[in-house]
Amino acid sequence: xxxxxxxxxxxxxxxxxxxxxxxxxxxxxxxxxxxxxxxxxxxxxxxxxxxxxxxxxxxxxxxxxxxxxxxxxxxxxxxxxxxxxxxxxxxxxxxxxxxxxxxxxxxxxxxxxxxxxxxxxxxxxxxxxxxxxxxxxxxxxxxxxxxxxxxxxxxxxxxxxxxxxxxxxxxxxxxxxxxxxxxxxxxxxxxxxxxxxxxxxxxxxxxxxxxxxxxxxxxxxxxxxxxxxxxxxxxxxxxxxxxxxxxxxxxxxxxxxxxxxxx
Amino acid sequence: xxxxxxxxxxxxxxxxxxxxxxxxxxxxxxxxxxxxxxxxxxxxxxxxxxxxxxxxxxxxxxxxxxxxxxxxxxxxxxxxxxxxxxxxxxxxxxxxxxxxxxxxxxxxxxxxxxxxxxxxxxxxxxxxxxxxxxxxxxxxxxxxxxxxxxxxxxxxxxxxxxxxxxxxxxxxxxxxxxxxxxxxxxxxxxxxxxxxxxxxxxxxxxxxxxxxxxxxxxxxxxxxxxxxxxxxxxxxxxxxxxxxxxxxxxxxxxxxxxxxxxx
Numbered sequence: 001x002x003x004x005x006x007x008x009x010x011x012x013x014x015x016x017x018x019x020x021x022x023x024x025x026x027x028x029x030x031x032x033x034x035x036x037x038x039x040x041x042x043x044x045x046x047x048x049x050x051x052x053x054x055x056x057x058x059x060x061x062x063x064x065x066x067x068x069x070x071x072x073x074x075x076x077x078x079x080x081x082x083x084x085x086x087x088x089x090x091x092x093x094x095x096x097x098x099x100x101x102x103x104x105x106x107x108x109x110x111x112x113x114x115x116x117x118x119x120x121x122x123x124x125x126x127x128x129x130x131x132x133x134x135x136x137x138x139x140x141x142x143x144x145x146x147x148x149x150x151x152x153x154x155x156x157x158x159x160x161x162x163x164x165x166x167x168x169x170x171x172x173x174x175x176x177x178x179x180x181x182x183x184x185x186x187x188x189x190x191x192x193x194x195x196x197x198x199x200x201x202x203x204x205x206x207x208x209x210x211x212x213x214x215x216x217x218x219x220x221x222x223x224x225x226x227x228x229x230x231x232x233x234x235x236x237x238x239x240x241x242x243x244x245x246x247x248x249x250x251x252x253x254x255x256x257x258x259x260x261x262x263x
Numbered sequence: 264x265x266x267x268x269x270x271x272x273x274x275x276x277x278x279x280x281x282x283x284x285x286x287x288x289x290x291x292x293x294x295x296x297x298x299x300x301x302x303x304x305x306x307x308x309x310x311x312x313x314x315x316x317x318x319x320x321x322x323x324x325x326x327x328x329x330x331x332x333x334x335x336x337x338x339x340x341x342x343x344x345x346x347x348x349x350x351x352x353x354x355x356x357x358x359x360x361x362x363x364x365x366x367x368x369x370x371x372x373x374x375x376x377x378x379x380x381x382x383x384x385x386x387x388x389x390x391x392x393x394x395x396x397x398x399x400x401x402x403x404x405x406x407x408x409x410x411x412x413x414x415x416x417x418x419x420x421x422x423x424x425x426x427x428x429x430x431x432x433x434x435x436x437x438x439x440x441x442x443x444x445x446x447x448x449x450x451x452x453x454x455x456x457x458x459x460x461x462x463x464x465x466x467x468x469x470x471x472x473x474x475x476x477x478x479x480x481x482x483x484x485x486x487x488x489x490x491x492x493x494x495x496x497x498x499x500x501x502x503x504x505x506x507x508x509x510x511x512x513x514x515x516x517x518x519x520x521x522x523x524x525x526x
Contacts, residue, residue, distance in 0.1 A: 030404040075405060105404045141293040141368045142338060142409065142519075256405075 020084050023091060024114040027066075027079040030105040032145050032253065036072040037079070046070075049106050050081065057097040058087050067120040067260040068127060069179070071212070073252030075146065078128075078259040080120045081108075120260070126189060128205045128259040131218045131250065136198040147199060148218075148254035154225035156193055156200060162224045162234035163191040163202070166217065173241035175217050176210030184210060184241065191217075203258075212249055220247035283347050286354060287377040290329075290342040293368040295408050295516065299335040300342070309333075312369050313344065320360040321350050330383040330523040331390060332442070334475070336515030338409065341391075341522040343383045344371075383523070389452060391468045391522040394481045394513065399461040410462060411481075411517035417488035419456055419463060425487045425497035426454040426465070429480065436504035438480050439473030447473060447504065454480075466521075475512055483510035 027050065035043040039051070047064060054062040067080040087094050091111040098108050117123070134140055134147035135154055143149075166188045173184040190205040202218055220237065223229045229237070229247075237245045290313065298306040302314070310327060317325040330343040350357050354374040361371050380386070397403055397410035398417055406412075429451045436447040453468040465484070467477055483500065486492045492500070492510075500508045 028404050030407070077405060099402065104402070104407055107402055107404050109401045138372045139362065139367070139370055141291050141370055142340065144293070144367055145408075146405065 019086050019088070021087065022082065022084050022114045022116055022118070023087075023094075023111055024080060024082040024118060024120065025095075025108045025112075026110040027081055028077050028107050028109075029075060029079070030145065031070060031073050031075045033105060034072065036070060036074070037066060037076075038069045046076075046079075046106060049103055050108070053098050053101045053106075054083065054085070056101050057094065058085055060086060065120050067124050068209075068257055070255075070257055071215075071252050074255045074257065075253075076257040079257055080124070080260045080262075082114050082118060082120050118262075123262055124208070124260050125263055126205050126207050126261045127209060127257065128190075128203065128261070129209070129214045130256050130258050131202040131204075131214055131254050132256070133200040133202070133218075133222075133254060134198055135200050140198075143199070145253060146256070148251055150222065152226060154200065154222070155227065156195060156225065158227075158231055159202075159221045159225040160193045162221055162229075162231040163193065163204075163217075165231070165235045165238060166191040166204070170238060171241040172210055172213060172238070174237055174243060174246050175220070176213035177243070178210055186210065186213070205261075214255055215250040215252065216246045218250040218254070222250065223247040282349050282351070284350065285345065285347050285377045285379055285381070286350075286357075286374055287343060287345040287381060287383065288358075288371045288375075289373040290344055291340050291370050291372075292338060292342070293408065294333060294336050294338045296368060297335065299333060299337070300329060300339075301332045309339075309342075309369060312366055313371070316361050316364045316369075317346065317348070319364050320357065321348055323348060328383050330387050331472075331520055333518075333520055334478075334515050337518045337520065338516075339520040342520055343387070343523045343525075345377050345381060345383050381525075386525055387471070387523045388526055389468050389470050389524045390472060390520065391453075391466065391524070392472070392477045393519050393521050394465040394467075394477055394517050395519070396463040396465070396481075396485075396517060397461055398463050403461075406462070408516060409519070411514055413485065415489060417463065417485070418490065419458060419488065421490075421494055422465075422484045422488040423456045424494040425484055425492075426456065426467075426480075428494070428498040428501060429454040429467070433501060434504040435473055435476060435501070437500055437506060437509050438483070439476035440506070441473055449473065449476070468524075477518055478513045478515065479509045481513040481517070485513065486510040 029046050034046050037046045039045050039047040062083050064081045064083040095111045132147040134143045134149045137151045139149045169187040171184050172186050178184055187207040192203050194201045224234050292309050297309050300309045302308050302310040325346050327344045327346040358374045395410040397406045397412045400414045402412045432450040434447050435449050441447055450470040455466050457464045487497050
């Protein structure tokens with residue numbers, strides 16, 4: 001599928017012409033009410049909402065590119081986008097105007113000029129995701145949008161040991177499919193658990209991720225935490241590079257794209 | 264207005280008869296989508312949702328009493344309710360059945376038998392509320408349901424000093440109206456600020472609160488934090504016991520009933 005989901009190319013397909021600026025921005029969103037980041041006809045998407053706001057403010061037909069196409073229900077604290085625009089006023093004014101027009105579950109900030117070589121996805125050196133588990137017998141109305149409720153006891157130390165096996169360059173075919181091409185090798189730089197009261201946070205940073213990779217890893221780590229798999233089993237499953245061996249994919253609402261790192 | 268909002272009295276108006284148990288429970292809710300706690304005809308309320316679930320599970324027409332009638336949009340982590348029921352099975356089963364039937368933004372827990380003298384409101388020794396401010400120039404989609412966005416700089420130390428004046432027994436007529444009667448004297452046991460990244464939490468505990476008291480105090484403290492009032496001005500406004508002197512009432516979504524304490 002093309003970058004624009006089959007639509008006619010917009011501003012981002014053009015070469016920068018006189019008066020056209022290339023802009024990058026950081027985006028935070030509550031993904032609960034969106035069918036994912038990527039534009040879809042007749043579905044609410046974060047990309048659609050951003051492009052609607054850009055059109056309203058600039059009167060231009062603008063297509064954005066993004067660092068990661070988060071799934072339906074996944075949140076972001078630090079998604080990165082880029083777009084071309086003929087906007088002639090300061091970028092601080094564009095930021096203010098966009099945030100006045102955007103739905104309350106999306107906000108842009110850190111608008112800044114970007115180099116023409118910059119691409120939110122291809123220029124990224126690494127991505128950081130956080131998956132949050134609410135580990136208490138009863139569910140929590142206050143935490144329900146951003147944490148996966150796991151009512152049973154978890155051995156976090158066992159999960160931590162298993163997660164440590166992820167670090168380094170491996171074939172992660174067990175945990176996801178590549179968004180394009182066949183390469184399932186990724187480099188995980190960090191994979192750690194921290195506990196905060198009833199919340200268990202899993203923070204993972206990698207050069208790039210396969211589709212559903214974090215949620216598939218978390219679902220399998222939950223089997224380790226539940227005593228169904230040992231840390232050695234987890235390592236074997238990773239090494240097997242076999243998608244059918246992964247545990248159930250954890251639900252999207254516990255996941256948040258925290259940050260995208262560039263050179 | 265009567266306890267039941269004008270409806271015919273239900274189980275809670277009866278004397279305990281053979282087979283009727285008196286039960287208390289703790290309730291957590293996300294108040295965003297409710298027109299407050301107290302039952303209203305044709306409006307979604309937390310009380311209405313709890314009574315709907317109780318009716319569905321027990322097949323009885325049950326009326327609950329609660330520690331505090333939180334306003335529309337206010338949340339609770341530790342609301343306390345009580346009700347009479349002919350339920351014959353263990354209370355753990357009633358808890359499980361209720362939580363399976365309740366909307367996802369309400370949950371009950373800590374169901375336990377209560378003494379007949381117990382009343383969630385009148386037996387309470389003190390209540391604890393937390394008001395959360397998100398203090399950063401940009402708004403936050405992820406924090407928007409539970410924190411009031413204040414984009415301007417705040418002098419938290421000045422707010423802390425002013426809040427200290429609240430402690431003790433005072434006439435709080437400046438900050439609210441009594442739910443019944445004319446007595447506006449309350450005893451504040453604790454009033455403190457803590458900062459957590461961009462979040463500022465205001466925790467206040469009192470024997471009881473006037474209507475809108477916490478939000479009115481917070482709105483006035485924000486004027487102190489903004490340099491519009493000094494800590495001495497704040498004390499004068501408190502001592503004046505004059506409702507017209509309070510700052511604007513802070514919006515409900517930053518407020519949460521954290522806990523109700525009994526002997």
